[in-house]
Amino acid sequence: MDFSISPKMQTILGMINEFVDKELIPMEHDFLTKEFSSLEPELEEKRRMVKEMELWAPMHPKDFGGMGLNLLEYGLVCEALARTPLGVYTFGCQAPDAGNAEILHKYGTPEQKEKYLRPVINGEIRSCFSMTEVDLPGSNPVLMDSNAVLDGDEWVINGHKWYTSSADGSKFAIAMVKTEPDAAPHLQASMIIVPTDTPGFNLVRNIPVMGHTGDSWHSHAEILYQNCRVPAENLLGPRGMGFILAQERLGPGRIHHCMRWIGICNRCLELVLERATTRPIAPGQVLADKQIIQTWIGEMAAQIQAARLMVLHCAWKMDTLGTKEAREEISLIKFYAAGVLQKVMDTALQVHGGLGMTDDTVIASFYRGERAARIYDGVDEVHKLSVAKRIIKEYKAKKGQK
Template sequence: MYDFSPTVEQEELLAKAKKIMEEDVYPAEKYIVPGVGLPNEILKPLQQKVKDQNLWAAHLPEHIGGLGLGNVFLGLLNEQLGSSPIGPRVFGTAAPDTGNTEILLNAGTQEQIDKYLKPVIDDEIRSCFAMTERDVSGADPTGLQTTAVKEGNEWVINGRKWFISNAGLSSFAIVMAVTNPDAAPHERASMFLVDIGTPGFNLIRDIEVMGDFSEGGHWEIEFDNCRIPEESILGKVGEGFKLAQMRLGPGRITHAMRWLGVMNRSFDLMLDYALKRKTRGKPLAEFQSIQNFIADSAAEMSASRLMTLHAAWKMDQGLDARKEIALIKFYGAKILNDIISRAIQVHGSLGYSKDTPLEAFYREGRAAHIYDGPDEVHRMVVAKRILKEYKNKNKDILV
């Protein structure tokens, strides 16, 4: 029923991507600047090589400069790119820009597309997504407090945003603010395009976090009577939540796709070290505990991969994949952390050092349980949908 096999054309693209990752991207990791990423003199030639191989911005449709080959192919590709923290940026698929380009593509006016979308796709400028607030549960954004009030031909934004990734390197933000507090909960907010540097748009501080790989930091932002033109609205008034779901659904599965790459690389490091390292006169690989690590990791990685590709397949078929995306979001986060932890354990003190990428993967991986919705919320979503489906199938029996 399900076919996750790439076409001949896609296999060639995946092989090219793997070659670039192994020959160019992994060696470039030593030049990563924490909070910034690769310096442009190293990044830009790598990006040009990707463009020359027709692998740039694969998440976008072909007419706008992407590949348009579907979500299953994206899953297979992101499995390659996710094995390095700089892979997505080198291939033009880095968050939060990917989600923002999808919103602009679907809701932007021609003027907005020309000003914002095309330069972001070409990686000439970067962007951020300002929804989360410190005093409001990130898992329930219906309580957002930032407001946008219409005054003449302007919108005036007031409020504070929290943990806004990439704001330090961005040229503009997509901001979610309440435009009608009296509307239904999911119709209160709208989205706006706000240029960095607009009076009243204040970068307060870059919040220090675990991990070194997030480009542009995670910022606290203040909007203090920030005035923007009325044409800065994205879509229609009250469509903020609708556009947010358009962005967050694909974003969640993209994370799960990239986690597969981190799992694969951590697993390979574990295998390599287990075969080389000897203790008590024999390789680690001959001890049952290590063999259990290997077997458990292989099984869980296979399950994660199939769950991710199944969700992607449903998306390609135009089917509702919300349950499957929620499943892989919390399950994949657990397996990601478990496999990295086992790989560190096999390496011992070496795994705890910075001589391998494992300790950095470990610090970055902890956030997988939180961003784009905490595990607990996704479990709740899955359970509710399963119960609802069961009730609908068995309503005669349950009466």
């Protein structure tokens, strides 16, 4: 396997890393201590600069204003951008817009693409994804109470969702709801585009996550659909194909997440090195002189490298062989990279001591936002079981066992 990075990508990554260091990391203190909405004017200026540098929307197709990078290339970009919480938003590739744009591009009608996809990719509007339900397990999306009934030329939607990320200020949601109750379990749900100003679309609250209630893009909402009516043509993709669309959305999304987690790990290691080499602990001694700190640094470096190579290999396999052929690797990287992220963040916090618990560094914010890495997109335990069952099944087939 060729691990070299093309000259083009080296240039792109160099420009991105320089921008992150000079333009975004200095804004982190305000991001951690102020309402996100108060930063939006300054961030809009940063986004304008990114567009002028022709680095906007790296994962999206060129015919819609993006850079058209493949999955492996975009994974490298995610790693660079994630060193700061402001990275993906400033470059126009934040979730859930990124995943919504992918399925709109693949399954949207020409009218849906012009009305919703193009302005999302241009950064003119934001969107949200409404799948997870309050009273049912998110790891099994075939279990769903939210429903939509076709009444003439309108869908009537009822249901209770939460963790509808970035709903605050979004112009539309892509809602996954049950439309075919009599079909097989994996063919019951559909995806429907719901403008957020539609009567019956009720944003109940932004959910406090580990004590922090975000606003605007940096939020997670609870949504109540009450006789919410949208035109029949707002159906996204075929009826009953919502589960399949969700899987197509989540496969590449796990590469995005995992490489973003690697970027966070890289930043945590940078902060540990800075802290360890400058923090005095005795006359003539700093933290980095202690063997336990040296051991932690070595472990962090090894764990990050192992996770990174796993994710890049998975992205390469998806690019060359397709998502179906890489489904085992997709599950492996999801729980392995999430576990490495937790260890690295926790070690970084420990090295910083009391300072690590505060918002004077970005570590606590990373921890608040990313402890959920082991939960969203399928809890780690589900992925481990899924991989193990597949491995056992393949082994039994190879040995002729039943």
